[in-house]
Amino acid sequence: MDLSLTKEQEQFAQTFEKFCQEQIAPRAQDMDRSGELSQDNWRALVEMGFLGLHYPESVGGVGADWVMCAMAEESLAKACASTFLSAGASSGLCGGPIFHFGSDAQKKRWLTPLIQGDIVGCFGLTEPGAGTDAASIQTRAKKAGDKFVLNGEKALITNAPIADVACVMAVTDPDAGPGGVTCFVVDLSKKGVTKTAAYRKMGLRGSPTGGLVFEDVELSADDVVGTEGAGFMQAMMTLESGRIGMSHFGIGIAEAAMEASMRYAMEREAFGKPIAKKQAVHFKIADMKIEIDAARLMARRVAWLKATDQPCSDLASVSKLYATEMAVRVTDLAVQIHGGWGYTDDYIVDRLYRDARLGPIGEGTSEIQRELIARALLDGGQDVAST
Ligand SMILES: Cc1cc2nc3c(=O)[nH]c(=O)nc-3n(C[C@H](O)[C@H](O)[C@H](O)COP(=O)(O)OP(=O)(O)OC[C@H]3O[C@@H](n4cnc5c(N)ncnc54)[C@H](O)[C@@H]3O)c2cc1C
Structure with a gap:
């Protein structure tokens, strides 16, 4: 195992640390007190390319290596853990499945704007009755012709109160166990989507956490991320x-x-x-x-x-x-x-x-x-x- 840093990695880490201390950390305490994600911090992250660190330039990312990402993430969490959490949920948890499994059209429509900070994303797995036991989720996407109808509730979701889009895990085949779960990319402005009020939390107060309720939300086959049944x-x-x-x-x-x-x-x-x-x-x-x-x-x-x-x-x-x-x-x-x-x-x-x-x-x-x-x-x- 070689843990030595290249000159480029060292310089990158120093620049990122300085940036986070100067541009992000000063607002962390106010975010904790106000319970709101600072738009200035979000803009600063976009300016620094943080939201696209893990992604290649072909989708609008920076293409940083894993060690660079590790150092950048440490610096961001050190400066403001709330900003870190919301950034990770948007570009990583929501952007990740779209990047690895999504279609080119999904990448263009959702991933690039997520990386560029034009929209905010979230990742909907946890439900009021299913957290650790994720295979027992109840949110259902029922097939109706070439469409799906989504019903259910997600809870404890980072960014849900402010998100534009979500990767949502839903059961498409109730008899197939974990193999019956499908991931959908859901436009949260769709009819039938309700965002619950943000929870009042012990910490990470600058990162909004909330629930999502889906009532007869119409989805198309184009909203499936990857293949049906691969969601888990x-x-x-x-x-x-x-x-x-x-x-x-x-x-x-x-x-x-x-x-x-x-x-x-x-x-x-x-x-x-x-x-x-x-x-x-x-x-x-x-x-x-x-x-x-x-x-x-x-x-x-x-x-x-x-x-x-x-x-x-x-x-x-x-x-x-x-x-x-x-x-x-x-x-x-x-x-x-x-x-x-x-x-x-x-x-x-x-x-x-x-x-x-x-x-x-x-x-x-x-x-x-x-x-x-x-x-x-x-x-x-x-x-x-x-x-
Ligand atoms: C601030 C915040 C942000 C979050 N953001 C997201 C998000 O963006 N998206 C998302 O989908 N979820 C999110 N979550 C939910 C989080 O992932 C869950 O809270 C976590 O997975 C635990 O699930 P639970 O809360 O239902 O606890 P439970 O699953 O009910 O667990 C309760 C306790 O039982 C223990 N337990 C359960 N099963 C076992 C077992 N088999 N063996 C031993 N012990 C067990 C657990 O370890 C825990 O101690 C967030 C939660 C918080 C607090």
Whole structure:
């Protein structure tokens, strides 16, 4: 495994980090307070090409390699995890299935505008009664001649309140189990689509999350992404990339928490000295650094495997689980170092602590990652029918 960076990768990472700190981070605290995604942050992302990093130039993307994407994602999550989450849901979770499985017409109509930031996308898998157990979704797309009629409800969907388009998983053949699920690209301005109010969340408040209700929404065969019945497999593949992104989410948040803690520890005095002089604070900072480094090495291994076209599903789970649980531990330490002020939103660690908590839940819970990791070891990596 070669983890050394080329000059181009190094320069790219430095430019992206500087850009995120200057253009994205200053609005993160206000987004958390207002509960709204900043349009200025969205425009900044578009300007930097973030939404098209993973995609080739032929569809309007940047064509960055996996290592560059990893570093850029860390920088963005460090600057503002809400912006990161909404950007990932739009260009990655919604754009991904269209790019990998969609028709040229779907790419032109939906993917390029998603990458260019002209429209916002979302990914509709979870339902009120089916999250981890994704194979038990109830949303139904019933065939009627050469059309489909969509009925059902999606819940906890990132960007749903502001999205223009969604990749929606729906059952087309109720007797075929996971093989009866189809992915549809749904224009959310269609008759019969209702967006529910955004949830009031613990963290990631600048990234709107909501539900989608479909009542007799007419879809055509052209709205099927790939082939009928392939939706479950497509969703699992999309979530594997999402897991890689979630590792960077955890690492970025933890890095922000460590840097904030170091700044605070050097400024804050107790008993006549900066608290940075206390051994108890040293130990916390050292533990943060060790944990972040371990998570970053795991994530870089996955990026390298991806870049060299090698399978890495189980290692993506290892990385996702460790990085996201690590971020919860590191942000907890950061709040502790800030004392009572860490419990207020005068400092960013309160936001980081709340934002980090999504990591072990979203894109496959920690419990499911542990299942996947154990199954890969025990029976050679059978896919499990769950997110
Ligand atoms: C902020 C936010 C954004 C989200 N964005 C999206 C999105 O864009 N698109 C989307 O489709 N979904 C999205 N989700 C939903 C998310 O993917 C689900 O919340 C997640 O998959 C868990 O599903 P659930 O909430 O239904 O929990 P459940 O599946 O009900 O799980 C509850 C608990 O039981 C455990 N559990 C369940 N089954 C097992 C098992 N077999 N073995 C061991 N433990 C188990 C879980 O690990 C968990 O601890 C989002 C959620 C949040 C909070």
